[in-house]
């Protein structure tokens with residue numbers, strides 16, 4: 800059956816930031832582009848893309864994240880594209 804779950808907004812909370820850090824901070828994109836040095840530095844699905852310019856899309860770990868599943872997010876790479 801087609802998954803008709805609609806995307807819902809992700810809130811900027813300490814709990815969500817902690818969950819995000821389990822995935823984003825270890826992903827190849829984050830490490831390669833040193834995203835911890837730019838703002839926002841985490842929870843890109845809520846806060847928007849990183850201010851780091853000209854990023855490649857190397858590999859995204861969002862699809863394994865419980866926030867991604869809970870909010871029916873799509874495609875990942877929120878540090879780059881959203």
Ligand code: SF4
Pocket residue numbers: 815818819820822823841842843844845860861864865866867872877878
């Ligand atoms: S979906 Fe991606 S950006 Fe959003 S909290 Fe999870 S790992 Fe972070």
Ligand code: SF4
Pocket residue numbers: 822823824826827828829834843858859860861875876877878879
């Ligand atoms: S949004 Fe995806 S690609 Fe960007 S840092 Fe998080 S896991 Fe990595």
